[in-house]
Amino acid sequence: MPQSAGMKKIVLGLALLVGMWGGTTLAQQIPTMEFFYGAECPHCHDEMKWFPELKKMHPDLEIQKFEVWHDKANKVIFDSQMKKLGQRAGGVPTNIIGTDLIVGFDPDAILTALKKNYGPPAVESNNLPKGENKAWKKYLEYSWPAMSVMLGLLDGFNPCAMWTLLILIGFLLTMESKKKRWMVGGIFVLSSAIIYFAALLAYLLGFAEISALVTGPVMDWIFRIVGVLAVGTGALAFKNAFKKGIDCEVRDMASKKRFRDRLSAILEHEKIVFVLVGVIGLAFSVNAIELLCSFAIPTAFTATLVSLDMGLAKQLLAISLYDLAYIFDDVLVLTIALLTMSLKILSPKLVQVSHFIGGILLLILGGFLIYDPSVLASFIG
Secondary structure, eight states, rough: OHHHHHHHOOOOOOOOHHHOOOOOOOOHHSSSEEEEOOTOOHHHHHHHHHHHHHHSTTOOEEEEEEEEOOOOHHHHHHHHHHHHOOOOOOOEEEEEEEEEEEEEHHHHHHHHHHHHHHHHHOOOOSSOOOOOOOHHHHHHHHHHHHHHHHHHHHHSSSSSHHHHHHHHHHHHHTTTTHHHHHHHHHHHHHHHHHHHHHHHHHHHHHHHHHHHHHHTTHHHHHHHHHHHHHHHHHHHHHHHTOOOOOOSSSSSSHHHHHHHHHHHHHTSSSHHHHHHHHHHHHHHHHHHHHHHHHTTHHHHHHHHHHHHTTHHHEEEEEHHHHHHHHHHHHHHHHHHHHTTTTTTTTHHHHHEEEHHHHHHHHHHHEEEEHHHHHHHHHOOO
16 A cells, blocks of 8 residues: 555656646747837837737737836846847847847848747738838948048048147258158157047947946937037038138137147257157147047047947947048148148148038938937947
């Protein structure tokens, strides 16, 4: 009798294990989609309006909704699930179906992922919503190098940069030593390039850190503020494109006189080491002024790179292109001026064209940041 009772327990235990295994297997077969969204995200609401139709096609589909802009616990889940897929949590809506990731409202991609993971739909439908218009995203994906170069050129042709360069060249042309002219001019340009790259990198990392800590509407409003700055600067650049002369408004007359006196004192020093150290220090102070003069341009540029979420490697390449374009005009003007020993090199037309094209680009970027920063944030470059 005891043996019979013991046998019953063993059989019951095996049955429970089989039942649990079978239940787990059954649960794994239930079609599931994890939907991560933001409360104020317009495309998220567009997708949710489509869910009843989606449920008609996949009646057994379980849609697990996670609001991540205000719910910190859901944000942790979002980060964890994206990390499992080898991705960084970015914009919304984000849909996870099995091992498939769909960022943005893309009905075709969602149905394809469901079919791949759980089989064809029970009911076919030919009336699918259009989802997000991603044509402009593809354009940005392939045009970011052009954006980097154009904004870098615009930044390099800003009035403060041009004024400083022309004053420096004026002093260099009075030097008797050709070698010293080229050395001092080269060190100034190289120092400016390194310093400006460091500034762009600080902007980029700063925005990236903010976007990692702040999500949802707050980040959207940060992008919108940057967008307003970009539109304002773009409008000013566009206006300046029709001016005959453009002057640095950040420096007043007293500041300009101090700069000339300081530069003169540095260049008159007998020891070249002190001259080079002074020129490097001057390059640092000059670029700090130039950042104030064209603050919105590098700000809008780096904010756009972060919002595109294009990966650190592409972002570093983008700021390198920007920096090369920023310093290109300095190299060109300095080289021709020292070869011809003349300041008659910088054409006003060149500055005007740069302001015209760059102004339009800033207006476009600023408009995107203001109109729909959530779409920019959800773009994976």
